[in-house]
Amino acid sequence: MGSYVPSTEEERLEMLRAIGLERMDELFASVPEPLRVETLNLDRGLSELELQREMRYIAGRNRVFRSIFRGAGAYNHYIPxxxxxxxxxxxxxxxxxxxxxxxxxxxxxxxxxxxxxxxxxxxxxxxxxxxxxxxxxxxxxxxxxxxxxxxxxxxxxxxxxxxxxxxxxxxxxxxxxxxxxxxxxxxxxxxxxxxxxxxxxxxxxxxxxxxxxxxxxxxxxxxxxxxxxxxxxxxxxxxxxxxxxxxxxxxxxxxxxxxxxxxxxxxxxxxxxxxxxxxxxxxxxxxxxxxxxxxxxxxxxxxxxxxxxxxxxxxxxxxxxxxxxxxxxxxxxxxxYMAALGASGLTEVASQCHAKAAYLREKLAEVGLKPIHEGEFFHEFATECPIDPEKLLCALADRGILGGLPVEGGILWCATEMNSREDIDEVAAAVGEVLQ
Amino acid sequence: MKLLFEKSVPGRALSILPPLDVPEAPVPENLLRAEKPRLPEISENDLSRHYAALERRAFGVCDGFYPLGSCTMKYNPKVNEQMAALDGFARAHPLQGEQYAQGCLEVLFRAEQILKEVTGMDAVTFQPAAGAHGELLGLLLINAYHRDRGDTKRKKVLVPDSAHGTNPASATMAGLEVISIPSTASGRVDLEALKRAAGEDTAGLMLTNPNTLGIFDENIQEITRIVHDAGGLCYYDGANLNAILGVARPGDMGFDVVHLNLHKTFSTPHGGGGPGSGPVGVKAILKDFLPRDQVAKTDDMFRFFDPPKSVGRVKAFYGNFSVVVRALSYMLTLGAEGMREVAEGAVLNANYMLKKLVPAYEPAQPGLCMHEFVLTLEKLKAETGVSALDVAKAMVDRGMHAPTMYFPLIVHEALMVEPTETESRETLDEAAEAMLDILRLAREDPQKLHDAPVTTPVNRLDEVGAARNPVLRYQF
The missing domain is CATH 3.40.640.10 (Type I PLP-dependent aspartate aminotransferase-like (Major domain))
Structure with missing residues (x-):
């Protein structure tokens, strides 16, 4: 409905005349006739109000998870x-x-x-x-x-x-x-x-x-x-x-x-x-x-x-x-972001990520998800999964939790400063329930 | 103005994180970094003021006329920003699973449907993050097509000498040799030269139409036929699509693959150089080679699928998704009629302004232009010593952004002006008046122009020194 073109129809005609033309299509004289499109097969344009409704409806079709334990290249951090x-x-x-x-x-x-x-x-x-x-x-x-x-x-x-x-x-x-x-x-x-x-x-x-x-x-x-x-x-x-x-x-x-x-x-x-x-x-x-x-x-x-x-x-x-x-x-x-956090803040984010991941790893192990790898890790780790990972992750999703990512041999988990102790206890308890 | 590092005071910090609520997990000493990075330590107020001060030393479309040729600096609608920031989009994890990301897949699917119609193509991928990225992918698709047919000797790509610099650079990255095709005196592709160059080793042709001189090449069907007859494919650089939106389609001109710049034609903001988005559209013959994660709709469910002969991936995930959300908002706002109004407005504005400037300024090509026009200041420079650069800097002093300078390379002392459709007649009148005034000054007092700009926080810079002795980071 809007093209953000400011000029009125009258102004456009005046501008056309100023360059010695009568009609808009004369501007496109160099485009060969057979190539001209009559009209595109698209819906009519939306007003701003309609657009808001439409886009909010589409956005609403995505699940917004209350707590996220998935990383794999995209990480849920706090943005000041x-x-x-x-x-x-x-x-x-x-x-x-x-x-x-x-x-x-x-x-x-x-x-x-x-x-x-x-x-x-x-x-x-x-x-x-x-x-x-x-x-x-x-x-x-x-x-x-x-x-x-x-x-x-x-x-x-x-x-x-x-x-x-x-x-x-x-x-x-x-x-x-x-x-x-x-x-x-x-x-x-x-x-x-x-x-x-x-x-x-x-x-x-x-x-x-x-x-x-x-x-x-x-x-x-x-x-x-x-x-x-x-x-x-x-x-x-x-x-x-x-x-x-x-x-x-x-x-x-x-x-x-x-x-x-x-x-x-x-x-x-x-x-x-x-x-x-x-x-x-x-x-x-x-x-x-x-x-x-x-x-x-x-x-x-x-x-x-x-x-x-x-x-x-x-x-x-x-x-x-x-x-x-x-x-x-x-x-x-x-x-x-780096300036807002400073070196101490960014180091603290990293330390918290690591500590939360270590805690999550331990809690998940307690309820039956055994870590696959030994040794030092940052804020992600893989565990085995004794049942179909999809089944486990669906059950978590029903509780508003995005669990880890299914990978070969199990699930890849992630924790960041965004995951509170309660969140971690909750996901571990939920995993425990599903596994039983 | 001071740098952030010069405002840093040890110990200053924002209060952002809560105390750790789980047991500490120490990292072994041998893995720890020896020294902390020297990041600024600054209060929130000072940080906020710092960026406010930087913002005052920049110039956006929000500040005034921005006739930067080939860049399509149109108005960036506010509602699109709001839509991209909706929680449903901004908080969606890229790997949260298609069943929980139906809205995101719908955005990609609907944007694809609209762009297919706009370009006359059969499928579109949103993976490329920018125009040049789209060019690389498009050429890799052309390579894959030839190889799939067992046609392995096609290693050359034909590129007109008026092309954007990214075209030849992308060709090199795709492992292709660039054959430059000269333009005729009237700025069109030299058909005879094209015929001579096209042959068994031609992978394809890359072309912008309208080209960088602002001219629609009326021989376009002949051009694409010559390339197709030689067994090559045709690539459309969509940088100038704004001129023909809703008026003509690359697919109908005979192009097999096209990239678009959502940050030009489809109003998404340029962000000081990015993020952009360079979706690539293809004809059916190339569909099977597209990157992974195309979106299909089946029984009211949107699903990702991998084309059978996919070239793989040119980027993690699905492209600059938040940019696609903005572009979809814009396209839904325009609809069929709005698209056409864009092209009409863009071409009308360019011609209106050109008319006001000629004959005082010399156009690189006579007659009507499309969405942009190129002026040559070669004579002015010979007569007065005032260069395209001087005029551009003087325009800055008159409250507008400068046009693109010294491009296309085939025009000497070039200024490339693209007003876009979102400027009013008054703005164009004022800009033209200012440019004419600069011309008067060039003859009366050229030194004033050599000294421009004088209204900016700094005057002309030592660019040679910067490159000869590069200082690329703060010296603590």
């Missing part, structure tokens, strides 16, 4: 009110990529601050301004490390399955070979990795905590990779980065990950945030927008998109990536 207010600022929302630097210092500075925080969190020298999500960040990292001679990427089977699928799809075009490194007791089999490394391997990709929530020995993986002059890409949960050794400390050359835990709502999988950071020698291979510090003519500090010679609008087919639009507003949100 001040972070939501930053993300909703109309000017940030409606501005474009900051090509016109003088007019866009606010956006540029926010990205510079984001880059600094990501570099700090990951222990890396430089970060880009974001890519689409954690999976594409891993794929871009592989692309930046392969060259004419080194065409193979060794990827741990502990990496999120959707990331592995994305890597394979990306690799198909340029003919990069993805070889999967098997797991041993839930973690990357480092002996297997050693055996698989060869002179055509450009990089090794490990995720820690891995898909099953387990902390990997990334430091050993880095050493093994470096022995054969391959690089290590470490994919890390950014919350975990605040507590555990950072990719930089572990010897990674490139750090990537899914930034959604940093203040972005679940939103059925997007819009999220892929972060990418690297050591200094790789800087000019890093894809995507990068903001740098500079000065204006009066020597005043300012910020600007820089190292653009890497990018598609300059280099075209020789660019390091085709990325143009990124996830800028998500990156700004993540920066506001």
């Amino acid at each position: 009110a001040v972070v939501k207010s930053v993300a909703a600022k109309e000017r940030f929302l409606t501005t474009y990529t900051p090509y016109q630097a003088e007019l866009s210092q606010g956006v540029l500075q926010s990205i510079f601050e984001y880059q600094t925080m990501i570099a700090e969190l990951t222990g890396m020298d430089a970060s880009n301004a974001s890519v689409y999500d954690g999976a594409t960040a891993a794929a871009e990292a592989v692309n930046m490390l392969v060259d004419g001679k080194r065409r193979v990427a060794l990827v741990s089977e502990g990496v999120h399955p959707m990331t592995i699928e994305t890597l394979k799809t990306y690799a198909d075009g340029p003919g990069v070979e993805i070889r999967l490194v098997p797991l041993k007791d839930g973690r990357t089999d480092l002996d297997a990795l050693k055996g698989m490394l060869c002179d055509s391997c450009a990089c090794v990709l490990v995720q820690s905590p891995n898909f099953f929530g387990l902390i990997e020995d990334a430091e050993a993986a880095a050493n093994i990779a470096h022995e054969r002059r391959a690089k290590l890409i470490l994919s890390m949960n950014p919350t975990a980065c605040a507590l555990y050794k950072s990719p930089g400390e572990l010897g990674a050359d490139v750090a990537v990950g899914e930034g959604q835990p940093l203040g972005l709502p679940l939103s059925f999988g997007g819009a999220y945030l892929g972060f990418m950071a690297c050591k200094a020698p790789l800087l000019r291979k890093l894809p995507g927008r990068i903001v740098g510090r500079t000065t204006d003519r009066d020597g005043k500090r300012a910020f600007v998109l820089t190292l653009q010679a890497r990018e598609q609008h300059i280099r075209r087919e020789k660019a390091s990536s085709n990325i143009c639009s990124n996830q800028a507003l998500c990156a700004m949100t993540a920066a506001a």
Whole structure:
């Protein structure tokens, strides 16, 4: 019903006349007659009130769970009110990529601050301004490390399955070979990795905590990779980065990950945030927008998109990536989240996640869900399930609880600071009931 | 203005988390990071003011005219933001299971139905997060199609020299070699050159129509026929779809695969560079190759399914879902009539403004334009020394965003102006008047233009220095 076109019919006629035309369809004279559409087969447009009704009805068809124990790449965290207010600022929302630097210092500075925080969190020298999500960040990292001679990427089977699928799809075009490194007791089999490394391997990709929530020995993986002059890409949960050794400390050359835990709502999988950071020698291979510090003519500090010679609008087919639009507003949100929490707050979130997961693991074990893996984990863990997992999870859903994700051999559970002790006791009791 | 790190005071913090209510679970020492990351420590008030100050140093569609060519900076309706923030959508876990996410699947399904009709395609995926991402996927689909037919020697993609930079970059990522097709003097695809280039090794053609000069190539059916006759497929870069929404459809022009930019044509906000959304539509011949998690409707239930020969995945989950919610809201608001009004309004506004600027400004092409037009300031620069950059910066001083500069590459001293349909006549009048005023100044006092902008928090920046000696993070 509304097209947000402000002009009245009379105005439109006057404007037409001003350009020497009589009718609207004359504007489309260059479109050959047989290609003109009479009218699209769509419903009539809705008024704002009708639209609200319709969309609220659709949204109402989704179940909103009271308590969530599922992660697997998307995590239910508390988002401080001040972070939501930053993300909703109309000017940030409606501005474009900051090509016109003088007019866009606010956006540029926010990205510079984001880059600094990501570099700090990951222990890396430089970060880009974001890519689409954690999976594409891993794929871009592989692309930046392969060259004419080194065409193979060794990827741990502990990496999120959707990331592995994305890597394979990306690799198909340029003919990069993805070889999967098997797991041993839930973690990357480092002996297997050693055996698989060869002179055509450009990089090794490990995720820690891995898909099953387990902390990997990334430091050993880095050493093994470096022995054969391959690089290590470490994919890390950014919350975990605040507590555990950072990719930089572990010897990674490139750090990537899914930034959604940093203040972005679940939103059925997007819009999220892929972060990418690297050591200094790789800087000019890093894809995507990068903001740098500079000065204006009066020597005043300012910020600007820089190292653009890497990018598609300059280099075209020789660019390091085709990325143009990124996830800028998500990156700004993540920066506001990290600033709101500070290092202590973010570490506290990580510690609480871990403690809640440990408590959940123990409570579930008590009622009959035995953990599958031993050793250190962050906020996810897999358990066996003696009955059909779907049956158990349906029973939990009926109580307003989203249980863990069914995976091979059992269920993958997650706990965050959002799950109170009562929630955890409740889910354990419910599981106990269903199992009996 | 200070950085967050310069406002940080040790010990300052917000009160966000409750005390831990379960037993502590210590992490072994050897796994812990040695030092905390140096994140800002700041009060909520100071944090809020910081972002308020940053916001004042930015310029959005909410501030004024934004004629950034090829970017379609139209008004971003407020109601769409509200809809994306509804609990049912914002709190949906991507893996909560289709039986509990029927609303989300319905959004994807209905958006697909509408975009199929708008583009004349047979299926649409929402997995790509942006236009360039859609281009990559589209080319991978073309590769998969040829390979499936055992046609393995098609390794070249034809790209007109007026194309967006993402086209050739995407082709490289898809493992294809780019063959640049020259434009004719009138800005159309050179048909003879196209015929010579198309052959047994042609995977496909990538084309924007209307192109980046703002011209609808009337030979489009001939162009797609040449490529099809050579056994290639045709890819439509939907960056400029706003010009023909509800008027003409890529599917009818002979295109086999198309990407759209929901953040351009379908009003979702640009967010300072993203998130966008770049859904890809395909003809039936490519349907089986689409990424996983397409949505079907059976007996009133929406379900995910994997196409039989799927290329896999280009992203985790289902794309930038919250952007798709906004676009669906917009499309439901427009309906069939509204779609057409968009294209009519966009093309009318561009021509109205062009008429006001010519002949003082020289257009890159004579005659009517579509939704945008390109000016060439080559003569002005030769006569006065005032460049496209100078004019763009002077426009900033007059309360509007600058047009796209130095693009397309085939036009010298280019300014690319796209007013969009959501601007009123008064806005266009004022903008045209300001641009004419700048032109007068170029002849009278060019130095003033070299000095522009003067109303912004900083003046012209040392971009060369920034790249030569990159400082990409705060130095603590």
